[in-house]
Amino acid sequence: MIYIKLFFIFFRIGLFSFGGGYAMIPLIQDELEIQGWMDTTEFHSLIAISEITPGSISVNSATLVGYHVGGIPGAAIATAGIVLPSLLLALLISKFMQRHERSELMQEAFLAMRPVICGLIVAAAFFVAETSILKQPITLGLPKGFAQLPELINIKALVILGLTLLGVRRLKAHPILVLTCSALAGIILTYWP
């Protein structure tokens, strides 16, 4: 039965991928090849769609693959499969954390993890910048990659970045408003002579 298979495949991907949506892409691709559900070109276009539509990339790609394989019910089942491990684990972890909330060790551990999480968020900004602010991703690694940074920067992109920071930090504009304006700015700047 295709629906059961779909469910378990996405459940497994949800359970074993650490690091969010981007970490799931190779796992999904492997499964699709094994099952023969989709070829590489179709898959790449699917990932592109997942990235440009709202929401989590993993849920988006699960929905698209599910739809491709089994229509709307397939989409629902694949989505359920990919989020169910998160729900179950979040419940277990929350219970565990509630019980050990007062533990000195746990508080210290979280205290030291906070700067790391900040670092990961900054790193995430870099990764999005590679497909927007930069003309091409830095592939050379350290320190050579960082040295060639100035010539790769797209000036028009810096304008949007600067206006975004001005908007949210100085003018306290709502992020959704700023996002909407940048979509327009993206179109205007792209077609600017």
Place this chain on the structure above:
Amino acid sequence: MEAVQTQARRDRLQQVFEIFATFFKIGFFTIGGGYAMIPLIKDETVDKKGWISDEDIIDIFAVSESMPGSISVNSATLLGYRLAGFAGAIGGMLGVVLPSFVILSCVAAFASELDANPVITAAFWGIRCCVVGLILHAAIDLIKLSVQDAMGILLVIGTVLLVVGANVHAIFAIAIGLVVGIVRSLLSTNKPTKGARA
């Protein structure tokens, strides 16, 4: 007595609905995946609604990133549970997933045309540039709050260099932080005044 219980149940239901609605909005308006949602989650739950403190939201993100699965789904579920128990977890999860599901199901039929449209591509390029700014905006606030000593600065810079420069997986960076925290905790147990709780 019964009236009080009914009232409490109604309040709870309303809270779960509010969690659902908030995450629905976040899910609907974020393009660029889990990390792009971090600034919106912070904006809505910390700055606007005051549901959780700055420090606690970083801890939620820490757990979300250490767990398998999507960062946004994990954050929504963990936060929902924290605010309103099991029902809150379900509310948060459905809220963040439903926009994806509905939009993608509608789009799936003509997905390839969307991918090839140059105006749409230009708009999404603008959005991605903006997302960089939004993520940095959240990062600046969170760094100001959670980095208090030289070790903190070292951990932030080290994480960025490892993850961006050397392609180290996020989970290893988190493990390093965890080890640092545990070692520091063990070293400091003898000291009588250790008020390092934020």
